[in-house]
Amino acid sequence: MNFASDNITGASDEILDALLRANAGHAMPYGNDDLTARVEEQLSELFETELSAFLVATGSAANSLALSVMTPSYGAVLCHWTSHIFEDECGAPEFFTGGARMVPVDGPDGKVDLQDLAIKAARGAGDVHMLQPSAASITQVTEIGSLYTVNEIAAVADVCRSHKLKLHMDGARFANAVVALGCTPAEMSWKAGVEVLSFGATKNGALGAEAVIIFDKDLADTFAFRRKRGGHLFSKMRLLSAQMEAYLSDELWRYNAEHANAMAARLRDGIAPLASFEFPYTDGANMLFPKLPATLHQALNDEGFIFYGGRWEEGVVRLVTAFNTDANHVDAFINAAVRLERSGNDSPSLYSAGIS
Numbered sequence: 001m002n003f004a005s006d007n008i009t010g011a012s013d014e015i016l017d018a019l020l021r022a023n024a025g026h027a028m029p030y031g032n033d034d035l036t037a038r039v040e041e042q043l044s045e046l047f048e049t050e051l052s053a054f055l056v057a058t059g060s061a062a063n064s065l066a067l068s069v070m071t072p073s074y075g076a077v078l079c080h081w082t083s084h085i086f087e088d089e090c091g092a093p094e095f096f097t098g099g100a101r102m103v104p105v106d107g108p109d110g111k112v113d114l115q116d117l118a119i120k121a122a123r124g125a126g127d128v129h130m131l132q133p134s135a136a137s138i139t140q141v142t143e144i145g146s147l148y149t150v151n152e153i154a155a156v157a158d159v160c161r162s163h164k165l166k167l168h169m170d171g172a173r174f175a176n177a178v179v180a181l182g183c184t185p186a187e188m189s190w191k192a193g194v195e196v197l198s199f200g201a202t203k204n205g206a207l208g209a210e211a212v213i214i215f216d217k218d219l220a221d222t223f224a225f226r227r228k229r230g231g232h233l234f235s236k237m238r239l240l241s242a243q244m245e246a247y248l249s250d251e252l253w254r255y256n257a258e259h260a261n262a263m264a265a266r267l268r269d270g271i272a273p274l275a276s277f278e279f280p281y282t283d284g285a286n287m288l289f290p291k292l293p294a295t296l297h298q299a300l301n302d303e304g305f306i307f308y309g310g311r312w313e314e315g316v317v318r319l320v321t322a323f324n325t326d327a328n329h330v331d332a333f334i335n336a337a338v339r340l341e342r343s344g345n346d347s348p349s350l351y352s353a354g355i356s
């Protein structure tokens with residue numbers, strides 16, 4: 001039973017069905033097809049505004065290409081030190097921006113601290129010897145499972161505006177965040193001051209489709225060229241568009257995220273009362289970062305529960321639920337944790353009883 005990530009899944013049936021439909025017949029290549037045009041309309045409707053949307057196949061490409069239109073090559077992009085663009089994209093943002101530097105910002109709970117953001121936004125501005133702070137990027141849901149409230153996003157945007165930085169949002173789990181906050185996609189993005197959004201679908205039911213959504217039309221001018229140059233202008237673009245079209249139709253995005261979030265809440269409710277589990281961070285969407293004893297971690301792994309640990313502060317692990325997480329798997333995890341904790345309490349050889 002796998003709680004390692006929300007990309008351990010396949011795709012939603014609705015998306016596979018849409019792919020089969022799009023697979024039939026012919027359509028013009030490189031996005032010159034009806035489905036691709038339809039997706040831009042759907043996104044405009046969802047976000048209640050005019051926008052430019054470009055599909056790519058990975059979140060790293062979405063982020064890196066998004067940033068490439070937001071900063072010059074001599075720019076600095078401010079982001080939380082845990083952020084995917086800083087830690088997990090193998091320098092792709094630097095590569096696609098032609099050399100702009102990702103500059104880490106501090107802040108509790110995986111969210112940028114406004115004071116530190118303002119300090120780094122002012123550092124070097126106008127000094128010919130230094131990188132020019134040009135953009136900031138925030139991640140929603142954050143890399144440690146917390147959420148920026150809409151007001152917090154607006155406060156980040158205020159700092160950005162006063163220092164003339166563009167604001168990007170890495171929304172790999174955008175749908176999970178919208179559902180968790182109970183707001184609208186517009187409220188959590190452009191209305192709060194986000195100018196470019198990486199709108200993820202892969203982790204929430206697509207096979208591999210993400211949209212870069214550009215709310216500020218001026219920033220969209222060069223994107224098409226950058227996407228082609230970056231190898232993400234798919235010749236059979238309709239097969240990406242079909243995924244996104246199905247994801248946006250009948251609010252599949254919402255339905256899937258509701259399920260993922262509900263499974264995380266169920267898991268949390270089951271393990272939070274146990275003495276072995278602490279929750280050092282706030283959460284609320286589909287990722288939990290509890291802290292537990294190493295012996296219990298190992299015992300759960302030995303029983304077949306897969307999840308990541310060792311990357312965060314000592315003892316902290318990551319449990320992620322997805323659009324198709326089986327409630328029985330969640331309950332099995334809870335039951336195992338309860339049983340192992342009891343056996344650990346009964347026996348000085350912690351958690352060893354009954355474990356193969």
Ligand SMILES: Cc1ncc(COP(=O)(O)O)c(C=O)c1O
Binds near residue numbers: 060
């Ligand atoms: C917050 C966040 N952003 C971006 C990505 C990038 O996605 P991909 O692996 O498709 O490049 C991930 C993937 O784990 C992620 O967690």
